Amino acid sequence: MQALKLFAELREDSGKGVARKLRRDGKIPAVLYGRGEVTISLVLNSDELSHLLAGGKATTNILKLQIGKDTKTSGKDVLIREIQRHPFREYIYHVDFQEIALDETLTVKVPVILVGESKGITMGGNLAFNRRELEVSCLPDSIPESITIDISDMDIGDSVHVESLEAPEGVTILHDVNFTILTIVGAAAEEEEEEEAIEDEESTEPEVISKGKEEEEGQED
Template sequence: MEASLLAQVRTGRGKGYRHRLAAQGKIPAVVYGKAIGNIPVEVELRALKNILAGEGGRNTLINLKITGEGQARQDKVLIKELQYDSLRGELIHADFQQVSLTEKITTTVPVELEGEPVGVKQGGILQQQMRELEISCLPADIPEAVTMDVSGLEIGDTVHVADLPVPPGVKVLNDPEEVVATVVAPAVEKVPGEEEAGEEKEASPEAGEE
């Protein structure tokens, strides 16, 4: 997935500057890469949120157009880090990494399970231990997610990293034996008083004994 985003070089800093940006619906950000170094910019919060809410999410390949302070360039970037306000949960800062379409990068993508396992229909419980997969690939080949059909799993079956279907050109960096999900048997609930009754029966003398 690709998207476009406008960025303007920023010259201010500090809490007062961030408040002025917030009043304009913007947040500070930094763009960095081997070819451009570090460029402090400001971007529109709503536009960035729209990208994050899209199909590609954080792994969306962004055409970032940078203007201001003698800059007039466009670069392919990925969202590298997001900072949120600890109290309000609002997005307050972003880091963008310049990428080359011909150089592989390392990133993470969601692991999604689809379908209802046979074992769940029999009363089992599907437990997903892994929700993100670390991969290496070209920026344009980053999948939206790695999806696994688990409808055929029975109680006791386990999905490992090696079982996940990944698109061509994508290399998985996790341990192949790492567990992704398991269908476990339901816990057996004890009837209240059953254990006590059993203990009393075991402790009682046999018939005919004194």
């Protein structure tokens, strides 16, 4: 797996005001969590980061983070630990990186990708997706870009559990083997669940009101 390269500059100042100014200038504040207790404040170019993320591989691939203008150094091997996005405007306002050692096993989250068209969904069923990411353990150069599940033969009532997945070589899925990743459910099943939820809410409301009245009557006495 070839590491993707990203350039960064050291950031000396901190605070909300500094971060806002950086974003106005087309830059993104970031932090590198080094091995041990070391943390380094950084600045990224917004366009370079967006271009890197557009390929869809940066969140699980090893990145070669080049800090400063000295291109003679090989850079640090890192993974993206967290990307913070604005809740409404969708732009990135902070990134956390984690420095890694290429010979040490680590735990990462890998996206689940579905392929095919389920027979059950074609017949009116719905997809109940319990987990869109799975935690795996492996060496950094063995991190899969995704875990693919073919749902073509799935009918209403069928489920996919961890035990039915074939993990890539050198990769261990850390969830319980009986963990349900997804299920094809019928429309009636969803309606029943919604009705039960509504009934539960309605059944609890009179108790709260009654309790309040009893407390008021007790206070009047």
